Amino acid sequence: MNEDIIQPNYYVLIRLPSLTLRVVQLIPHTTIHVGKFGAFYADDIIGKPFGYTYEIRDDKHVDVIYSSEGLFASSDVNIDKTEEDDEGDDESAQDDGKINTNETTIDDTSVQKLSMKEIEDLKKTEKGERIVEQVIKSHGAFDKKSIYSKAKYTRRKQQKFLRRFTPCSIGTSELIEHFALKDYHRILEMTPESLGLMMSLANVHPGGNYIVVDDTGGLVTGAMLERMDGEGTILLIHENEHPNFEIIKYLNFPEEMTNRMLKVMNLLQLYYPEEEEAVKKLSDEILTGMKSSRRGQYYRRVAREAELTTIFDQLQNSFYDGLILATSLETQSLLDKLIPALAGSRQLAIYHAAKEPLVDTAHDLMADLRVLAPTILETRVRKYQVFPGRTHPLMTSKAGGGFVLWGTRVVPSDDVRAGGKRR
Template sequence: MTSTRQQKQLQSLQQQDPESIDYSHEFDQTHIKPGQYVMIRLPSENFRVLQLHPGQTVNLGKFGSFKVDDILNHPYGYTYEIGADNKLSIVNHNYELDNQDEPVSELAPHENNRELVDDSSVQGLSMAEIEELKKGGLSGKQIIEKVKTSHSSFDKKTAFSKEKYLKRKQQKFLNQFTPEPIGSAELIDIYLDKDASRIQNMSEESLALMLSLANVRPGGTYLVVDDISGLLVGAMMERMGGEGLIVVAHDNEHPNLDGLRYMNYSQGLIAKMIKTVNWLEFFEPSEIEPFEEKTTEELQQLKSNQRGQYYRRRTRYNDSVTVQNLISNSGFDGLLVATGLHLASLIPRIIPAVGGSRPIVMFSETKELLTETTLVLHKDFRVISPTILETRLRKYQTLPGRMHPHMTSRGGGGYVLWGIRVFPDENANAVGKVHRKRKATDSGTSTPAEE
């Protein structure tokens, strides 16, 4: 019965025109849906990326296990605690200090941890005893309470030290997790954890700067060179909300957009928003094979598989015509580049495809490549004011009366080159202000000198 229903749905989809399908619902990231990739945030500040399927059981190591069915169709953002028999309960907040009704005030001048002895001897519970508490079914919060009570120097700590101590214990003992949807920021975290070179060590700040400088918006048409696993294209799709067109230029048989699968976009949406062109077709376009349109009556006489083939051929034809028209007529609203190719020789050749007063934005992991490109663009009158920018966010620990940067953080993040595409007038000459001399007359007055 189920197989028959699926076949009917497949036939209905093949009969429908792909260009008429509405994909706006795919940007609804409010509830967890079956088959989606989800980021699971753990108390240890690590994460897991999972594709959730009904009936699946997920093992989170020391934090416990849970059944996927218990979180499907629930809203994102809730924090769940794994209890006995892997039952989940929603928690509203983390462990807090007892009797702390007011926020921590500034440290008094005499408050410090100078006399504090903080080694293993002050902890009354051994690791074996803590493991017995876990086996006894105690929750993470109860274990933290017992560890705190058995700590002989806990009351001697300042309020700030107590908060830091409890945070470390939360990361170690709380059996909690938080499912989050995967967007462009989460995709950066995934690749930085797996292999940062696949996205050229791009930071979240550099990606946001590129999208802002390129004026990426719904309904825009953009030329993109993405050699960072689809991170740039995915961020643009997220910002455009399913409206607009992205043309991806690439040097292989197919572009590498592997990261899009984590963002849960359907193949239909990707085919609608993304068109591809290799560099050979970009610089030396071949003649497009003509396509014959069929009438509604002719389409109704076709079988379902023939109708599907017709729509696919028509889509390929329309895509080729659209891309070639955009390239030849300077129809792109912006150019965004993140590639390992030699920018100084590549960019001047693709500038003609960009419309006037439109932004050109490039990313590179190293500043030297952009510096060379800047020197080339300074001599190219088609781009004005090429500027290299760098953005870097350093995280700080802020407490009342005290603030200092985190001692360890990831360096780098890359550099961004930005300029504006213009159409120079070869017949125009720059003319400065003309100072006309005045000659004296017999009456003592002066008149403008004749030219």
């Protein structure tokens, strides 16, 4: 996960002027298609730093854009898509005390002097930026607009005609952004703020050994890997034959690292280790006589058995440094099983999209002396439009973010009189 330079075969996030996102893999010598914005050669951006913005030429090669411009030719501030402007039914914009009312507002189509055909012709010959200029120049009433209205109009035309893109390195925040638009339920409606909160509360850092139950396809596990620098381990408890952490691939971790750090165990193994069947040990004689592929398989089974033995041992000896749950499974029984695996004073963070299951869990934990001060946190980020003179929170936003139950693993002392009440 080189964060500086785009590497061959990396997954990258492509930001487009339309504010849509694409996740693409940059396989050398391939052409990357970004919908109506065209296509470009992967090789043109491999080896370049992340964060530059490019314009797609007709020959599919790209030109880097002067850095202070970014995705849009105009200033890069956040304009609320849902806010109606002068051309809508909204009240007029105001800036610098001059009021532009929509008493005089006329519908856009009637004042645009360029015909659809003329615009199509322009698209064949001109760069996106020039088309936007032309369209604006041919707008009969552009000067009558307020500054805000002009900016919104220009932005709309840029979103339509600019053939720019910015390749971004994919971290967990970008993965969330991508899945929030695509399949939000798959990541349990996680937000960067809730994910970040969990990573902090659970004290995830290099060298720690953590347990996770992750129904987000690997997003939560990926966030932990981001913060562990290849040091420490993650025990992934899952409910299927094989764990599902497929979206980790987008994070471009070296395979060696994930193989080394991730340990997996399913619920049957966790609850009933005795049902795990012993590998029948084979003599060197027999092994020598085996086909090498079969022998390899045997050694892998033996190694896996040894790994499981180690994990069983660690689970029973309070080896772990943190527990994170992000699952739709009922957590009470999971906690009962996993709390003893945590060392004293280690942190628990449990995520759920709805609050009610966490309230029930919090009640259970309050009765359980092994977890101190269970608390449910609900963190939400609210975004603003910050266009000069038009500062306000976005009018609408997507639900999501869920709730995080936080607690600290403690060891009740037998010496302490039973009379002592919880505070």
